[in-house]
Amino acid sequence: MGNLVVAGTDGSSSSFAAVGTAALEARRRHADLRVVYALNWPVRPMYSPLDTTPINRLVSEAAERARSVAPGVTVTEAMVPGDTVSVLEAESREADLLVLGARGAGGLLGMLLGSTAASVTAHSRCPVMVAREESPETGPVVLCVDGSPASEAAVGFAFAEAALRGAELAAVHVWLPDYAPPGTGVESAERLLAQALAGHAEKYPDVTVRREVASGEVREVLIERSRTAQLVVTGARGRGGFTGLLLGSVSQALLHHAHTSVAVVRGRT
Template sequence: MNGPVVVGVDGSPSALEAVDAAAQEAQLRDAELRVVHAFLWPGLHAPPGSSPLGPPTGALYETVERIVVEALERARSRAAGLHVSHAVIAGEAVAALQAQSRTAQLIVVGHRGSGGFAELLLGSTAVQLSAHSDCPVMIARGRPAPTGPVLVAVDGSPQGQPAIAFAFLEAALRGTELVALHAWSTRSDHGEHALGRRVDMADPGGDVDHLRQQEERELTEALANHRKQHPGVTVRPRLVRGRTRPVLIDASADAQLMVVGARGHGGFAGLLLGSVSQATLHHAHCPVTVVRANP
């Protein structure tokens, strides 16, 4: 694992929670933690050659300094000995984080904020960051269960494999078990999209037991190679018949981290574009990490 763990900060309580999560991740990975604050001038242009923050006694300078210093102190208090750096960027927040993601191994942001990161989960910027980041994106939210498992949504698609790999790594780093959840349904189950692929085309009059066995095999096959690479990780496969949204949200209540793929087929095909993904990001009981395939 190379590159820093990057956390976006804006002075909000949610951003400070993100700093906590990012500090933990950096410590687990023995990586640098980089605190990033991005800001936009309110329709003004700095004179050529001047600092984008204005004079050292200016209000903007003082505000940015306060935000960054608070985040740095928070990070160092959470992880002794952690190497912490920072960057202040004049520009749009998501663009700044996307640029940082080219060399980072993980981006961490809060679920709410103010200023540069205020819209991360409130509009198109959330889609942009998770869809275009070159590394996984963690949204710090909820109350993670300290001794709970890492929860990964398994969809059986090739595009979902990076998310599974990331989840195995997280479970190994955290020294906890991995719950691999695969939900499925039939046409009679409200035509619901299952985790990763649509199974509502199944004939409701057919052999449901046979379909369940097929889904179980798919779950087993999706985990096989990762089990070999991480023999020390205890894996608990969970095959759940039910609607995707409540299944994910309910399962997150006992987890310390949930991992999902950014693209798949069926329910996760447009993870950050549809109602299921939006509900997960807004209502999960623990942090959520989105992992893109082939970033």
């Protein structure tokens, strides 16, 4: 694990909660935390109770929130000129984890995910965690395994995260029997899952791993599994993903509909 976690804030209650999540992640990693506000010009009104609060106070309050959640973490704050996606993409180049809220300052469900978080997640140079305010602190870390080379970084991240949290790792591979190649079956799916996890269990011997091969529509199965998880980890693109498609359909579905926080892992590029 590295030494910097970055939290994006925009004055919304969702981003305020995400700063608290980022502080906990920084403490787990023995990392510093940087709280960043993207300063778009002209600054547009924000439809939240903090409308009349100067922007520097918004950032200071977010930083104080982080310090109260994790007193031992070194917290810095910054207002960076530029559009949100560009600012956070640049921040991700030096970060080991970028944490965002699930909703923006407008307060409309899905607004941030539709315009900013999905774009940031697709272009980030480090793993992105989209934090939900209601995420529990108990339950497993659910790992979405599809066996693609692109998902290898997600497997490593999920094992590390489970170790940091002292949580069970539930590794889930979903297959569609109707679309499986001839001659393949559940045994092939189980073998794919075992191969994807090979070597990681030895590196993290204290992590209890539960393997699950499920049949059904991938997004529906994983969203259902998120109900009892404290975190869901997925790769940015799945097997068969187009080169230009930076964020796959499963990742996008989880960002929008998961019942807990979601980490999307592309690895460094």
